[in-house]
Amino acid sequence: SAVISQKPSRDICQRGTSLTIQCQVDSQVTMMFWYRQQPGQSLTLIATANQGSEATYESGFVIDKFPISRPNLTFSTLTVSNMSPEDSSIYLCSVRGGQGLDGYTFGSGTRLTVV
Amino acid sequence: QQQVKQSPQSLIVQKGGISIINCAYENTAFDYFPWYQQFPGKGPALLIAIRPDVSEKKEGRFTISFNKSAKQFSLHIMDSQPGDSATYFCAASMNKAAGNKLTFGGGTRVLVKP
Numbered sequence: 001s002a003v004i005s006q007k008p009s010r011d012i013c014q015r016g017t018s019l020t021i022q023c024q025v026d027s028q029v030t031m032m033f034w035y036r037q038q039p040g041q042s043l044t045l046i047a048t049a050n051q052g053s054e055a056t057y058e059s060g061f062v063i064d065k066f067p068i069s070r071p072n073l074t075f076s077t078l079t080v081s082n083m084s085p086e087d088s089s090i091y092l093c094s095v096r097g098g099q100g101l102d103g104y105t106f107g108s109g110t111r112l113t114v115v
Numbered sequence: 116q117q118q119v120k121q122s123p124q125s126l127i128v129q130k131g132g133i134s135i136i137n138c139a140y141e142n143t144a145f146d147y148f149p150w151y152q153q154f155p156g157k158g159p160a161l162l163i164a165i166r167p168d169v170s171e172k173k174e175g176r177f178t179i180s181f182n183k184s185a186k187q188f189s190l191h192i193m194d195s196q197p198g199d200s201a202t203y204f205c206a207a208s209m210n211k212a213a214g215n216k217l218t219f220g221g222g223t224r225v226l227v228k229p
Contacts, residue, residue, distance in 0.1 A: 033216070041222070042204060042222045043217075045216055045218075048216065094217075106160070107158050108156070108158045111156075
């Protein structure tokens with residue numbers, strides 16, 4: 001199954017700064033997904049990142065706040081810009097495939113605390 | 116708009132008992148229904164999944180029951196063990212044309228008491 005490495009695993013950041021989260025997959029995948037999971041809550045899709053095209057953002061998420069790069073088929077980054085305490089969450093990347101024909105694999109997440 | 120509703124929010128079961136978690140969906144275009152298990156500090160891990168052409172799927176102690184007409188599906192954990200204590204999420208997605216996005220239910224925190 002696909003193995004996802006996500007960095008950093010956690011960080012504490014000052015408000016107003018930006019943090020870039022990296023997601024590395026051990027196999028080539030067409031689509032990568034970025035999710036946010038607020039404390040004790042479910043997962044909400046931020047955007048879908050396809051290699052070679054602009055990311056597709058879900059309602060409530062904008063590129064200026066969460067710019068995404070997808071330079072190749074195994075790597076993506078999500079930046080959380082101009083952070084506020086409300087951005088404190090777990091951010092997870094995910095890819096389709098590996099765990100069965102339709103399974104989605106998730107990274108371990110980046111636990112972000114904004115102070 | 117929450118497209119996948121999950122209940123209960125939390126569940127306490129004795130070791131050896133049955134844990135039952137229910138989900139209901141609204142969008143009939145959904146064609147893939149996975150369940151994920153998440154331990155603290157970890158990402159969700161796929162537990163079991165079903166497609167709507169099947170009414171039940173069993174893998175070990177985990178069973179999905181699917182009712183297409185009612186737009187409901189449920190997870191049964193038989194012989195629950197303390198190691199099953201985790202948060203469980205149901206989810207649903209559509210076919211490739213819709214981008215394969217997963218929509219998650221709200222989650223159920225399961226505690227199995229020894």
